[in-house]
Amino acid sequence: MLALVHARLWDGTGADVQPDVDLLIDEGRIVAIGSSLPVPEGTETLDLAGATVLPGLIDAHVHVASEPGQTHRNPTPEHHAELVAAHLRAYVACGVTTVLDTGILPDDLATVRALEAQDAVMPRFLTLGTLLAPEGGYPANVIPAFPTVGTPEEVSRALDLLVDQNAVGVKTTVEQGLFGHGWPLYTPEVAAAIREGAAERGLRIFTHAMSVDEQDEALDLLAPAVFVHPPDRPNGRLRERLVAAGVAEISTLTVVDEMRGAWERERFTDPLTRLVVPEEQLATALDRDARKAFLHGMLEVALPAMPAKGLVGSMVARESTVRGRLRRQGAALRDLADAGVPIVLGSDSGSWPLIPYAVHGPTTLRELGLLVDAGFSPEEALTAGTRTAAEVLGLDDVGTVEVGNVADLVIVDGDPLQDVGVLWHATWVVRGGEVRTPEGWASSEPGLRR
Numbered sequence: 001m002l003a004l005v006h007a008r009l010w011d012g013t014g015a016d017v018q019p020d021v022d023l024l025i026d027e028g029r030i031v032a033i034g035s036s037l038p039v040p041e042g043t044e045t046l047d048l049a050g051a052t053v054l055p056g057l058i059d060a061h062v063h064v065a066s067e068p069g070q071t072h073r074n075p076t077p078e079h080h081a082e083l084v085a086a087h088l089r090a091y092v093a094c095g096v097t098t099v100l101d102t103g104i105l106p107d108d109l110a111t112v113r114a115l116e117a118q119d120a121v122m123p124r125f126l127t128l129g130t131l132l133a134p135e136g137g138y139p140a141n142v143i144p145a146f147p148t149v150g151t152p153e154e155v156s157r158a159l160d161l162l163v164d165q166n167a168v169g170v171k172t173t174v175e176q177g178l179f180g181h182g183w184p185l186y187t188p189e190v191a192a193a194i195r196e197g198a199a200e201r202g203l204r205i206f207t208h209a210m211s212v213d214e215q216d217e218a219l220d221l222l223a224p225a226v227f228v229h230p231p232d233r234p235n236g237r238l239r240e241r242l243v244a245a246g247v248a249e250i251s252t253l254t255v256v257d258e259m260r261g262a263w264e265r266e267r268f269t270d271p272l273t274r275l276v277v278p279e280e281q282l283a284t285a286l287d288r289d290a291r292k293a294f295l296h297g298m299l300e301v302a303l304p305a306m307p308a309k310g311l312v313g314s315m316v317a318r319e320s321t322v323r324g325r326l327r328r329q330g331a332a333l334r335d336l337a338d339a340g341v342p343i344v345l346g347s348d349s350g351s352w353p354l355i356p357y358a359v360h361g362p363t364t365l366r367e368l369g370l371l372v373d374a375g376f377s378p379e380e381a382l383t384a385g386t387r388t389a390a391e392v393l394g395l396d397d398v399g400t401v402e403v404g405n406v407a408d409l410v411i412v413d414g415d416p417l418q419d420v421g422v423l424w425h426a427t428w429v430v431r432g433g434e435v436r437t438p439e440g441w442a443s444s445e446p447g448l449r450r
């Protein structure tokens, strides 16, 4: 048993912060919450006077097997598997105790499942398994390892694979291209096969669609439960459709913000990032040649037919342009939230292997800060990354600090409801009742299991 005593508690339920609370944890679960609880003799006790306890974070959009900047290196399969394990440890060290992986290849999923079976340090791991790309379309056209579906029979086989993979849903895409240049989408026949086949198998549909047109099209053809990215400029009609259908949006402000990694070198030198991110990924993130190759590669994907990319490239990649896009995307999320669309924290960490900047772990904390920058209160941002995320993912024993729930907790000095930045300096992270410092989780040394 473990006792956490004299803590401030933000429990994520919507209740006010409680000033002096004790929590008892046994066999990985929270068994009692109250003030001045009797603590059984001999119980390991942490006195948390001055500290705040909050639920462990949930990041609902990650790609744990994607190595940031991998295309700038050449890892062996064995080393790649070690890095996947390091990514998972990084999440826990950063207080992210549950993740949803929104697209992973079968071999990589086998690596993660093997780690799970070994009781390795990792967040609770949910996955959408191997996604269903349209024939010739996204993301298989950018990351060719991903398979495609072109017929109802192929859809059926792909959905059966997801059931075997124990996926919590099916990832679909409606993506016409970064600057709208006609990437192929599902045929109506394939879309119908996905919709019906997913319903038969009890798989919820998660859709990548980033413009208003694409989200409209997805709502028409696929009836998704969740969009894994928000639309860039939502209009009133789309907002109404989302609210009426109860569709949630995952925040992913990182998708715009990560470009700034090309300029903000200090992102890769702060203590937490240096602690949890593999050395070679930090080196790539700080490497000027890799930066050039990244910008060039992005333009190749975005504008394959354009001959003189230099001028466009210098405009698209300018920091002020990125900042403007980020402001617009933040305002869009705020609009959606105000209309009553559930907003879930998700960072798209790992992203494309071409991009060196969305490193696993710290990027989730950055996403939390980006929500605050977008006009969410710290409490709203934390709720997006705890209770709302759990609700949207159908999890009933994480996301809040309540008796009976899994003891997944973050413990910080200072007040996260004033400044979510305090999560960059957590004193302890509790995962499944086991308490360690961020250093302890990152190092893969055994900790105290209660």
Ligand SMILES: [Zn+2]
Pocket: 061, 062, 063, 102, 103, 348, 351
């Ligand atoms: Zn993604």
